[in-house]
Amino acid sequence: MAFQAGGQRPAPRPGPGTPEAAQDYLRDYAVLLDSVPFPSLVVDHRWDVLLTNGAFRTLFQGVEPHPTAHPGANFLRFVLFHPDAATVLGDHEASWCLPMLADFSAAAERHPHDPVLHAVRRDIAQDPIMDAAFRHGLPHWLSAVGERAAGHDGSVRPLLHPDPRWGATECRLLVEITSVLEEMECRRVTLVLRETPRAAGRDRRTRRAASHLRVVPTVG
Numbered sequence: 001m002a003f004q005a006g007g008q009r010p011a012p013r014p015g016p017g018t019p020e021a022a023q024d025y026l027r028d029y030a031v032l033l034d035s036v037p038f039p040s041l042v043v044d045h046r047w048d049v050l051l052t053n054g055a056f057r058t059l060f061q062g063v064e065p066h067p068t069a070h071p072g073a074n075f076l077r078f079v080l081f082h083p084d085a086a087t088v089l090g091d092h093e094a095s096w097c098l099p100m101l102a103d104f105s106a107a108a109e110r111h112p113h114d115p116v117l118h119a120v121r122r123d124i125a126q127d128p129i130m131d132a133a134f135r136h137g138l139p140h141w142l143s144a145v146g147e148r149a150a151g152h153d154g155s156v157r158p159l160l161h162p163d164p165r166w167g168a169t170e171c172r173l174l175v176e177i178t179s180v181l182e183e184m185e186c187r188r189v190t191l192v193l194r195e196t197p198r199a200a201g202r203d204r205r206t207r208r209a210a211s212h213l214r215v216v217p218t219v220g
Helices: 019-034 052-059 076-083 092-109 115-126 128-145 179-183
Strands: 039-045 047-053 156-160 168-176 188-193
Touching: 019 039, 019 047, 039 052, 052 188, 076 092, 076 115, 092 115, 092 128, 092 156, 115 128, 179 188
Parallel strands: none
Antiparallel strands: 039 047, 039 188, 156 168, 168 188
16 A cells, blocks of 8 residues: 555565575564464474474473484484383374374375485385284274274373372374475374373383284284
8 A cells, every 4th residue: 555655666585485484484483382272383294393382392392302312303203213102102002103104104105206305215115024014013003993083183092290299191183384384394293181081000100012003903
């Protein structure tokens, strides 16, 4: 309107697809994440982590450093390969590994030439049990639960929180994609903690497990 009235047209801001605008957007989005009391992160299609909030970092504060599978670097690799994953993610194999393998399989089909996803597939292949779970167990599991049930959004999964006020609890995963995040092929995942009764004698110190699947659920 100012331009039409004879005023000077303001300099156009970068469009949402430019790197400058994307960085500005993510800086502001980080402020939003830090206002959320539940663990939340922004990831791309490879599950490379772009942003996390304080609640997310608190949840995984006891996890040992890892060169490729730290939860703050790539959440897919953390779930599949980090030896500490089962100390935080309850029912690790059935509730977390198999859905993440399903997500990885879909991403690999959409991005057949992605070198990062190819590297994940090579690492899966190097573990015979994980590879068998991916090639044989996953199709049987999907036929049992259905493609929709394997999705992340809305799923309720066990969680072992280091804060004793939460302890052994559950979280509901909420996956949100804004128009700008969609352009960046990113999504926000929030783990909404839920109050649940404590199981007697449950001790998260005993939950450390190997970095691969030990059991592939069978289909009756």
